[in-house]
Amino acid sequence: MSRVKLTEFKAKQLLFQELGKNYKGIAVTKEGKSYRFSSSLSQLSPKKEYAVKVDQGIKGRMKKGLVALNVKKSDLQNICNLFAQKGFTRYLVEEMLPHESAQEKYISLERTRDGILVRFAAQGGIDIESNKDKVRTVVITHNAPLPVLKDLGLKAEEFEVMRELFEKNYISFMEINPLVITESGMHALDLAVEVDSTAEFFVKNGWTGQDVVAEQTKSEEEQKVKELNSKSQAALSFTLLNQDGSIWCLLSGGGASITLADEIYNLGYGQELGNYGEYSGNPNQEETYLYTTYVLQSMLKSNNKKLVLIIGGGVANFTDIRTTFKGVLQALEEYRTLLKKRNVKLYVRRGGPHQEEGLAMIEKWSRENNLYGHVSGPELPLHEIVRLAVKTLPKKK
Amino acid sequence: MLDLTKLRNTDHSIIALGSHPGILQSMMDFDYLSGKRVPDLKAIVASGKKYLRLFWGSQEEMIPVYGTLEDVPENIRNDTSLFLNLTSGRRSMSSTLEILTALPNLMGGTLFAENIPEKNTLGIYNHIKKNQFVVGPASVGLLIPGHLKLGAIGGTQAKQLLGANLFEQGKVAVFSSSGGMTNELINLVTGAGKGISFSLSFGGDRFPLLTPIDAFRAAEKDKNTEAIVYFGELGGYDEYDLVELIKAKKITKKIITYIGGTISEMFETPPQFGHAKAMAARGEETAQAKTAALKAVGVHATSSFTEFIKLVQSLPDTKMNSNNAREKMAKGMSQRKASYFINGISHDKDGSVEIVGKDLLSLATEHSYGYVVGSMLLGRQLKSKNTAEFIDLVMKLLVDHGPYVSGAVNTMISARAGKDLVSSVVSGLLTIGPRFGGAINQAAKHWLEGVDTQVSPYDYVESIAKKRGIISGIGHKKYRVDAPDPRASLILEFTKQIKQTSYTDFAKGVEKITTAKKGNLILNVDGAIAAVLLDLLSEKEGLTVRELQELIDAEFFNAFFVLSRAVGFTAHYLDQKRRDEGLFRLSPNEVGLTK
Numbered sequence: 007m008s009r010v011k012l013t014e015f016k017a018k019q020l021l022f023q024e025l026g027k028n029y030k031g032i033a034v035t036k037e038g039k040s041y042r043f044s045s046s047l048s049q050l051s052p053k054k055e056y057a058v059k060v061d062q063g064i065k066g067r068m069k070k071g072l073v074a075l076n077v078k079k080s081d082l083q084n085i086c087n088l089f090a091q092k093g094f095t096r097y098l099v100e101e102m103l104p105h106e107s108a109q110e111k112y113i114s115l116e117r118t119r120d121g122i123l124v125r126f127a128a129q130g131g132i133d134i135e136s137n138k139d140k141v142r143t144v145v146i147t148h149n150a151p152l153p154v155l156k157d158l159g160l161k162a163e164e165f166e167v168m169r170e171l172f173e174k175n176y177i178s179f180m181e182i183n184p185l186v187i188t189e190s191g192m193h194a195l196d197l198a199v200e201v202d203s204t205a206e207f208f209v210k211n212g213w214t215g216q217d218v219v220a221e222q223t224k225s226e227e228e229q230k231v232k233e234l235n236s237k238s239q240a241a242l243s244f245t246l247l248n249q250d251g252s253i254w255c256l257l258s259g260g261g262a263s264i265t266l267a268d269e270i271y272n273l274g275y276g277q278e279l280g281n282y283g284e285y286s287g288n289p290n291q292e293e294t295y296l297y298t299t300y301v302l303q304s305m306l307k308s309n310n311k312k313l314v315l316i317i318g319g320g321v322a323n324f325t326d327i328r329t330t331f332k333g334v335l336q337a338l339e340e341y342r343t344l345l346k347k348r349n350v351k352l353y354v355r356r357g358g359p360h361q362e363e364g365l366a367m368i369e370k371w372s373r374e375n376n377l378y379g380h381v382s383g384p385e386l387p388l389h390e391i392v393r394l395a396v397k398t399l400p401k402k403k
Numbered sequence: 404m405l406d407l408t409k410l411r412n413t414d415h416s417i418i419a420l421g422s423h424p425g426i427l428q429s430m431m432d433f434d435y436l437s438g439k440r441v442p443d444l445k446a447i448v449a450s451g452k453k454y455l456r457l458f459w460g461s462q463e464e465m466i467p468v469y470g471t472l473e474d475v476p477e478n479i480r481n482d483t484s485l486f487l488n489l490t491s492g493r494r495s496m497s498s499t500l501e502i503l504t505a506l507p508n509l510m511g512g513t514l515f516a517e518n519i520p521e522k523n524t525l526g527i528y529n530h531i532k533k534n535q536f537v538v539g540p541a542s543v544g545l546l547i548p549g550h551l552k553l554g555a556i557g558g559t560q561a562k563q564l565l566g567a568n569l570f571e572q573g574k575v576a577v578f579s580s581s582g583g584m585t586n587e588l589i590n591l592v593t594g595a596g597k598g599i600s601f602s603l604s605f606g607g608d609r610f611p612l613l614t615p616i617d618a619f620r621a622a623e624k625d626k627n628t629e630a631i632v633y634f635g636e637l638g639g640y641d642e643y644d645l646v647e648l649i650k651a652k653k654i655t656k657k658i659i660t661y662i663g664g665t666i667s668e669m670f671e672t673p674p675q676f677g678h679a680k681a682m683a684a685r686g687e688e689t690a691q692a693k694t695a696a697l698k699a700v701g702v703h704a705t706s707s708f709t710e711f712i713k714l715v716q717s718l719p720d721t722k723m724n725s726n727n728a729r730e731k732m733a734k735g736m737s738q739r740k741a742s743y744f745i746n747g748i749s750h751d752k753d754g755s756v757e758i759v760g761k762d763l764l765s766l767a768t769e770h771s772y773g774y775v776v777g778s779m780l781l782g783r784q785l786k787s788k789n790t791a792e793f794i795d796l797v798m799k800l801l802v803d804h805g806p807y808v809s810g811a812v813n814t815m816i817s818a819r820a821g822k823d824l825v826s827s828v829v830s831g832l833l834t835i836g837p838r839f840g841g842a843i844n845q846a847a848k849h850w851l852e853g854v855d856t857q858v859s860p861y862d863y864v865e866s867i868a869k870k871r872g873i874i875s876g877i878g879h880k881k882y883r884v885d886a887p888d889p890r891a892s893l894i895l896e897f898t899k900q901i902k903q904t905s906y907t908d909f910a911k912g913v914e915k916i917t918t919a920k921k922g923n924l925i926l927n928v929d930g931a932i933a934a935v936l937l938d939l940l941s942e943k944e945g946l947t948v949r950e951l952q953e954l955i956d957a958e959f960f961n962a963f964f965v966l967s968r969a970v971g972f973t974a975h976y977l978d979q980k981r982r983d984e985g986l987f988r989l990s991p992n993e994v995g996l997t998k
Contacts, residue, residue, distance in 0.1 A: 008521065008609065117521055119528065119610050176522050205520035207493050241517065245674040260607050260678040261581025261634055264663035265708055267676065268690075271666035272707055279666075282674060286583060287517065320587030321563070323543045323555040324425060357590065359425075359560045384590050389708035 009178045010203045011063035015044070015098050016217035017180075017199035024171045025164075025191075033061065034097040036090050050079045054101055058085045061098040063198075063219035068132045076102060096219075103186060103193050107131060110184030110195075111158050112141065115168065117178050121147035122169065128157050130184045159187045175212040176205030225249070227300040231283065234296055240289035242297050244281060246304060251280025252312045252399055254305040256298060256334065258319030258356065259286045262388060266318045269392040278399065280308055288325040294333025302341045306348065313350045314379065314395045317368070321384050322358025331356075331364035335371055342375060351379035351398060355391035405536040405617060407547070407601055407625040409510065415443045415551060416482040418475065418506075420498045421489035422449040422468070423515070428457050429559040430487075432736065433552040435460050436561065436729050437570055442466075443551070445483065446475050448498075456745075461738045465745065472501055474949070480505070486512030487544070487553055495540065496523035503530055503537075513554050514539025514612070524610050531612065538613045541606035543582035546589075548572050548599050555582070556602065557589060561733045565726060566590070573598015573721035576622040578615070579634035580607045580678055588632055591715055598721030600628040607678030615641040616648065623654050629719045630657040635693065636678060637664030642693040649700040659703045659718065661711040664690035747782050759784050771795050780962055787943030789900045796897075797932055797963050800890055803971035810834040814972040818979035819987045831972035835965060844960040846876025846933035850906045851955060853913070855948055860912030876930020877913065883922045894931040898938065906937035933960055 012020075015033040022029035033044040050056065056079070060072035067073045072094070074085045082099065089097055112130030116123045127134065127141045134141070142157075146169070155165050172180060179200040186193045206215055223229045224246050231244035241260075253270060257263035263284035270279050281304060285297050305313060317334065338345065338352075352372045356365065361383050369381040380386075380394045419427055427444060434442045447455055447468045454465040469475045483506050490498050495516045503509065511531075519540040531537055538545050544554015549570045557569050564570075567590050575597050579585045585604040592599060603618060605611035615633070622628045635642055642662065648654045667673040668689060686692060690706050697704035703714050749758040756763040759778045766775055773795025777785045785791050806815065814831035822830070835841055853863045867874055882888040898904045910926055910933070917924035926934075940946045940954075954960070 117525070119525065173522070176520050178521060202520045202522065204492060204518040205522065208520060208523070243675070247670075247674070259581060259583030261579055261584030261636065261663060262587060264636060264666070264676050265584070265661070267666045268663055268706065269708055271669060276666060276669045282666075282676060320583040321558070321590045323557065323582055323586045324429075324559045325583075357587075359558065359563065384587075384594075387591070387708070387712055388587060 008202055008204055009200045011219040012199045012201055012213055012217050013063070013096065013098075013219055014059070014061045014197055014199075016213055017197045018098075018100075018194065020175060020199075020212060021168075021171055021194060021197060024167045024174075030101065032099040034058075034086060034099060036086070036095040041086055047079070047082070050082075050099075052079045054079070056082070057100050057102050058082065058089075059098045059100075059196075060089055060092075060094045061096045061219075062094060065198075066132075067196075103188075103195065105186045105188070109186050109188075111187065112181075112183045113158065113160070113168075113185050114179070114181035114183070115172050115177070116180075117172075118145065121145045122172065124155075126155065126158055132183075134183055158185070160185075160192060164192045175199075175209055176202045178202050225304065227304040230300050231297065234293065234300075238289060238293050240285065240287035240293060242283075242285045242289060242293065244283035244297075244300060244304075246281055247279050248277065249280070249304075249307065250309045252278045252308070252310040252314065253395065254280045254301060254308075254313065254315050255282065256301050256315065256317045257282075257284045258322065258325065258330075259284055262318070262320035265320075265388060266316065266392055269389040270396070273392065273396055275396050275399065278310075278396075280305060280310075285330070286325060289330060289333070291329050291333040291336070294330045295336040296333075298334045298337035299340065302337055302345070305350070306341065306344055312399055313348055314398060315350055315352050316391060316395050317352060317354040317356065318388070318391050319356045319358075320388060321361075322356075325358055326360055327356055327358045327364035328360035328367075331368055335367060338371065345377055346375060350377060351395075352377050352381070353379040353391050353395040354381040355383075355386050355388065357384035404533060405511070405538075405613060405621040406534075407621055407627070410547060411550060411627075413484050413510070415484045416445045416479065417443045417485045417487060417553065418472075418479070418483050418502070419444060419447045419487045419489060420449075420472075420502065421491070421494075422447050422451075422455060423489045424455065424457065425559045426487075426489065426515075426555045427455070427466070429555065429557075429561075429564070430552050431457050431459055431464070432561045433557070433564055433569065435736070436564060436732055437549050443485075445479050448472050448475065454745075456741065458736065458739050460732065461735050463742055463745070472498075472505055481507055484508060484510050485551075485553055488512060488514045488516070488539070490516060492516040492518035492520075492540075495519050496526055499527050499537065500530055503527075503532070503535065509535060511536035511538070513537070513542050513544045514606070515542065515544070515554060517541040517606075517608075519608070521608070521610055524608060524612065528610065528612055536613055536617070538603050539606045539611070540608050541582075542604050542611075543585060545601070545603040546599070547601045556604065557586060561736055565729060565733055567593045568723055568726060569593075569599070570726075570729060571598050571721060571723050572600065572627060574600055574627060574629040574719045576600050576618075576625065576628045576631045577602040577633075578604065578618045578622075578631075580605050580611070580615075580636060581634060582606070584634045588634055591712065592632060592718065595715050595718070596720055596723065597715070597718045598723065600625060616644045619645060619648065619654050619658075623656055628656065630659065632715065632718070633658060633660040635660055635662040637662065637667055637676065637690040637693070638688050640688070642697055643687070645702075646696050646700050649702065657703070657718075658697075659711070659714045660697060661705055661708060662690040662693045662697070663706075665706045748779060773798060776963075776966065780959060781944070785944065787939070789897075790939045790943050793897050793935065793939055794963070796893070797936075798967045800893070800928070801932075801964050801967035803968070803974065806975060809839045810968060810972060811975050814975045815979050816987050818976045819984055821986075824973070824976060827976040828969060828972045831975075832965060832969060835961070835968070840964045840968060841961050842875040842927075842929040843933050843964055844955060844958050846874075846910075846930040847937055847951075847960045848955050849874055849876060849913075850910050850930075850934050850937055851948070851951055853909045854905050860909060861916050864913055864916045874913065874917070876910065876927060876933055877917050878924045879927045880923070882925060882927070884918045884925055885922065887925065888927060890928045891926060891931045894928065894935055895926075897935050901935075901938045901942055903942050904938050906941070907931075907934040910934035929964075932963070936960065 019029050035042045055076045058074045058077050077085055110131040112127040112134050114125045123145050125141050125143050181198045182194040184195045228244055235242040267282055354368055365383055372378040431442045449468050455468055457464055486502050488499055544556040546552050546556045575592050577588045582604045622631050664676050667676055694704045694706045705711050771791055774791035777794040810831040813834050814827050817827035817830040898907050910930055914926040
């Protein structure tokens with residue numbers, strides 16, 4: 007997960023700071039039944055009009071009805087309630103900037119291998135997607151002089167500020183749409199920023215992990231794996247696909263996991279797949295144990311009568327199979343009674359350092375507990391374990 | 404640029420940045436089983452101990468560890484052809500940039516860390532010279548069977564390396580973003596009786612420093628490679644670049660590929676499958692679209708693994724030689740046992756003792772005692788006769804300084820209390836410390852510090868005076884500037900045999916300042932020994948400042964006093980026994996009382 011979205015509130019704060027101006031927007035967070043404001047509402051004037059936007063990294067907010075314009079101070083509470091009813095918890099309140107829609111321009115900066123790719127258009131606004139042919143692009147290499155932004159009426163210093171903001175904060179992608187330029191300078195009416203999550207350590211006086219928009223998780227287990235991953239040197243991921251699925255996966259490695267998932271799909275069992283995810287980078291026993299626990303918890307919530315667990319992966323380079331399987335077994339043992347009750351069969355295919363000991367342990371355990379489906383090392387082709395596992399499921403048309 | 408011919412024609416020297424014993428050991432095992440005489444791994448840059456103990460076959464091998472790249476000896480730096488960066492994502496950029504610019508003959512290296520920010524990766528990208536390559540980030544490394552293993556690639560156990568027979572050159576190049584799939588494919592291909600020509604994993608980041616296209620170009624150029632096996636994933640446009648190269652006839656070799664991620668089409672908004680960059684934002688980034696585009700230009704592309712395995716059978720065969728000899732070598736490796744001690748001084752083999760690499764008898768008959776002592780204390784044979792002579796002199800000079808000094812008094816009291824030889828001598832030795840006899844080392848520290856920081860003797864004296872400190876090696880109770888210590892003069896005579904006397908000059912410079920303040924603040928025996936010894940070790944024995952510093956840290960300079968004076972204490976013990984004076988006791992008027 008390397009590119010993550012910042013809240014617009016934080017992104018604007020950073021932009022204003024870079025421009026040497028004071029940002030007056032107010033972030034609203036719904037906490038339980040009440041709202042928390044980043045600064046007092048008393049500074050808002052009853053005579054002015056405001057824009058209220060859902061600030062959770064959602065694209066195309068205007069079209070989705072997640073932006074309210076020309077809001078009076080007295081209507082603010084109602085708008086917040088409206089967004090809250092739709093299930094959103096973070097909003098942004100800003101003073102409206104009077105302007106003509108013809109004034110709306112577009113600019114974005116993206117990090118690419120060759121430099122910063124700048125896309126810009128004199129006509130921006132919410133229809134930018136349909137005006138793609140009007141968007142011009144230029145790649146700015148390191149310290150290169152600034153070209154062609156004249157069309158936008160953007161001052162060189164202002165672009166310099168954007169570039170500075172982009173570099174200092176390890177931004178991967180940033181988009182201002184609409185961009186309005188008046189006599190007082192540039193105004194970023196909407197600002198979307200994606201930063202590199204791995205750069206938090208390097209960013210000084212900028213964003214932190216707390217300014218990142220939390221991705222929506224569908225289940226408790228997804229959330230738990232996410233937290234586990236954030237504290238680990240190894241990589242652990244988990245996505246719930248079908249809560250009532252029959253095929254559940256404990257896969258290793260970004261490449262092997264996708265091969266196995268493909269095989270399930272190619273055999274026509276894609277809809278039966280309960281989860282996707284993988285663990286890799288030599289997690290320790292404790293981490294593997296916790297990860298397995300969350301997969302098992304999720305699986306045991308499934309209402310499907312027939313359950314199979316595929317413990318699959320390629321031949322690891324340095325992930326220790328003995329250690330990781332010890333963690334897996336620790337979790338299996340904990341859920342033994344439930345696994346037996348639901349008659350969950352285990353299908354294992356894995357290779358790597360200390361594979362013999364790891365495979366032997368899991369074979370012994372699954373046979374003793376009558377949960378043996380199949381256990382094999384690299385002598386079985388990677389995808390074959392999927393074929394063996396789905397054979398036991400009801401036939402697909 | 405990755406140049407396989409050049410890589411194959413080089414006997415590599417590797418520096419590891421950061422340590423990962425499992426991976427480094429697997430590289431040593433690979434080299435050993437490949438039949439190399441010495442390991443490619445020459446040095447490790449990491450914090451902590453001075454050596455990392457690894458195994459070469461069943462024998463322990465010490466790989467030197469240096470705190471910084473600068474500390475690595477120049478000959479190793481100049482010979483280094485490859486690096487393996489095992490540092491964390493936070494440190495990878497600075498350490499990679501440093502090594503790319505600092506080493507004159509570096510061809511390239513690999514980056515193991517995950518979580519390197521994109522901006523930092525691109526920062527490295529812009530600094531790679533045309534004749535260099537860097538594989539990674541998040542890469543398990545680069546492998547050329549029988550010749551080079553740079554990273555975890557191929558496995559970390561000897562059993563894995565043997566199982567996939569990574570010692571025979573074949574004709575199939577294998578690559579993938581995924582480290583796991585790279586190894587899976589290596590096993591798949593070799594399991595089918597097809598040898599590997601080379602293999603690497605780009606890593607799953609958005610901006611791999613060595614791109615898939617770079618790898619395809621290298622494989623095309625490589626004379627050993629006849630076919631290429633590639634595992635790709637949905638997301639990105641690399642495969643379209645490949646299509647263009649094939650159309651332009653720049654890539655002509657047989658390619659077999661599996662593009663993972665067909666499952667993604669099942670979802671309207673698909674979750675993240677595979678690696679971070681494996682996300683099909685646009686239609687042409689799907690596995691299906693890429694597979695079709697590759698097929699259209701004649702690539703054996705498939706989105707089914709069953710089909711893929713069939714395609715692997717069509718790869719060119721390699722005649723694999725028997726692995727028996729290697730299996731046997733590997734068996735010997737299982738006898739590994741880490742030793743409790745590492746010793747560089749001596750050993751005893753079948754009754755003949757060898758000390759610092761020399762037979763004890765010839766050492767005893769052909770050399771002075773000073774030579775034996777000096778060689779043993781340095782842990783290697785002395786290079787210069789001058790050093791041996793000087794140590795001989797020092798050992799004689801320090802033997803005794805009258806019965807009034809603390810150590811001698813303690814020895815005599817113990818002897819009179821009826822204690823045995825060892826106890827009495829040890830009670831004297833235990834008295835040696837900062838105030839008695841232990842000043843040589845501290846003096847050496849002063850002179851080294853002064854010369855190394857290029858401070859003037861005046862400023863040095865002032866800086867110590869400010870802290871109200873004292874300078875060891877300066878000052879004597881009896882001797883003065885007008886009544887010099889004859890022993891010190893004798894020691895300083897030795898400088899005539901040395902060209903570069905910077906430490907002695909500095910010590911004399913200090914003496915000049917201190918004696919101007921007070922007549923008895925002369926350079927004493929301790930200070931003179933320290934100064935001359937530093938000059939000798941530096942010029943005649945070729946020790947670097949860092950090595951001298953390490954000797955000081957280990958209290959090397961005090962050793963001469965301890966050894967020599969042990970003779971004196973022993974003499975005082977025997978003398979007291981001869982006289983049999985009875986128990987020593989102070990009378991009450993000889994001890995002052997507090998109220």
